[in-house]
Amino acid sequence: MSMITLLICCIIEPPQSVPATPLVPMKAPAASPETNQHVSEFPNSWFYTRGGQRYSENLMVEGKPLPKLLLESWRGKPVDVNNNPGKVMVIDFWATWCGPCRRALPKNVEMAKKYSDQPFVLVGIHDARRGKDRIEEVVGPLNAKYPMAVDVLDPKSKSGSSAQACRLKYWPTYLVVDHKGIVRACGLQPSRVEDVVKRLLKEIPQETSPEPKRTSDPS
Helix, strand or coil, X not given: CCHHHHXXXXXXXXXXXXXXXXXXXXXXXXXXXXXXXXXXXXXXXXXXXXXXXXXXXXXXXXXXXXXXXXXXXXXXXCXXXXXXXXXXXXEEEECCCCHHXXXXXXXXXXXXXXXXXXXEEEEEEECCCCCXXXXXXXXXXXXXXXXXXXXXXXXXXXXXXXXXXXXXCEECEEEEECCCCEEEEECECHHHHHHHHHHHXXXXXXXXXXXXXXXXXXX
């Protein structure tokens, strides 16, 4: 990358997140009354906001089952994100061309390693449109071992199918799904993802050991 190109990227790159449009053009359907009444259980300060308010598209996703995701080109062991009961799952929509996304990757690596022995999985989903050819170049030096995939391009909209299903508005977008498959948080700032993970892990019922069978005394 030339010095001029680097300077241009630094100037146009927002400090927190990169808007998804026009990379993921989509028309959000009108929200139902139930959707409008949703209130996040986590503080607004944990999320990316616009004018101090949460993105309505993010709120529409919360409190509902994770939308069906279409993924391809896995790096690492594939994960059935559409059927992963019993685990807390973090989904990171990211791209190699997104500066804030790249800066969050070391935190992802740390979190995946920290909770590797718990019912937890972190999945990275890369933009379907561009930059996927640089995934290994970007994540390889970080020794990232958590599974990553590429979003499937929708031929009609020319956007990522999974990104559209999750109403993506900016990069990176983090979703945290509880052990029942419900999206509990969407649009978290990278520094707050683990806070939600900790809380949701505590909600998973602890397995109890079966009581030993009683044996009758020999007569």
